[in-house]
Amino acid sequence: KAGVTQTPRYLIKTRGQQVTLSCSPISGHRSVSWYQQTPGQGLQFLFEYFSETQRNKGNFPGRFSGRQFSNSRSEMNVSTLELGDSALYLCASSNGQTSGANVLTFGAGSRLTVL
Amino acid sequence: SQQGEEDPQALSIQEGENATMNCSYKTSINNLQWYRQNSGRGLVHLILIRSNEREKHSGRLRVTLDTSKKSSSLLITASRAADTASYFCASLNTGGFKTIFGAGTRLFVKA
Numbered sequence: 001k002a003g004v005t006q007t008p009r010y011l012i013k014t015r016g017q018q019v020t021l022s023c024s025p026i027s028g029h030r031s032v033s034w035y036q037q038t039p040g041q042g043l044q045f046l047f048e049y050f051s052e053t054q055r056n057k058g059n060f061p062g063r064f065s066g067r068q069f070s071n072s073r074s075e076m077n078v079s080t081l082e083l084g085d086s087a088l089y090l091c092a093s094s095n096g097q098t099s100g101a102n103v104l105t106f107g108a109g110s111r112l113t114v115l
Numbered sequence: 116s117q118q119g120e121e122d123p124q125a126l127s128i129q130e131g132e133n134a135t136m137n138c139s140y141k142t143s144i145n146n147l148q149w150y151r152q153n154s155g156r157g158l159v160h161l162i163l164i165r166s167n168e169r170e171k172h173s174g175r176l177r178v179t180l181d182t183s184k185k186s187s188s189l190l191i192t193a194s195r196a197a198d199t200a201s202y203f204c205a206s207l208n209t210g211g212f213k214t215i216f217g218a219g220t221r222l223f224v225k226a
Contacts, residue, residue: 004157033214037155043203043216055212088155092214101146101165102207104214106157 002027004093006107014115018079021110023091025072031096032074033104034066037088046089049074050096078112086114121204121217129225134191136220138204139184145207147180148214149189152201161202162189196226 005024013019025032034046045058049068066076072093078085088111092104119140128134140147146165150158164171164180164187171178177190187204204217 031212035216042218043158045213045215048212050212056210090157092158096212101148101163102212102214103148103160103163104150104158104205105160106150108157109155111155 004091004105004107006089006091006110008110009108010111010113012113012115013081015081015083017081018077019081019112020075020077021089021091021112023074023076023093023107025074025091025093026105029093029095029105030072031094031102032068032072033092033094034074034076035090035092036060037090037109038086043090046076048096081114083114086112088112119204119206119215119217121202121220123220124218125221125223127223127225128194130194130196132194134194134198134222134224136189136202136204136222137186138188138217139186140204140206140215140217141185142206142215143209144182145209147178147187148205148207149176149178149187150203150205150216152203152219154200158203191222194222194224196224198222199224 031050033048036044048056068074088109090109092106148163149161152158162173175192201219203219
């Protein structure tokens with residue numbers, strides 16, 4: 001079965017621009033989580049979606065937003081980009097059941113560079 | 116910070132030696148998982164231990180969990196050069212929707 005697909009894999013933006021990243025989960029997975037990974041801060045939780053609803057959110061400013069579609073695909077958007085937003089953005093999918101183990105399957109990531 | 120702590124931050128060993136990584140977390144958990152990441156790519160799930168378990172084995176991996184101390188350890192026995200990677204612990208909170216990762220341990224296994 002196909003893995004988690006993230007697009008684009010690499011992108012370069014300038015300060016003040018906005019960016020949209022896409023994530024297609026494993027077929028049958030209804031939960032999508034997003035993480036930001038930087039050398040200094042490690043993996044930081046951004047948000048988690050399940051059946052088009054945001055169930056949990058990390059401590060990021062409102063410039064970071066996301067959504068999930070009815071087919072479970074998810075997008076995240078960062079507006080008014082800052083240099084500090086340069087990072088590897090990772091998406092992970094799971095079955096998202098509250099009684100389950102919630103093992104995450106990760107995509108390869110989208111590496112964003114802000115100049 | 117959302118994160119738990121991991122130590123050591125970096126570990127360099129010879130092939131054949133054992134590698135032990137430790138992790139502490141902050142909240143009540145449903146389970147604790149360990150993941151591996153090669154060179155800034157996506158993470159791969161290694162092993163999961165539930166909050167009511169104390170020890171789990173999978174191949175060359177052994178993980179322990181002490182919920183009273185909010186800590187876990189991962190032991191990789193007879194390490195190989197191919198084990199060179201970053202290892203992260205991840206705690207699933209009792210609400211079940213949020214998995215928080217530790218800062219990671221970078222393991223380098225010398226051939």
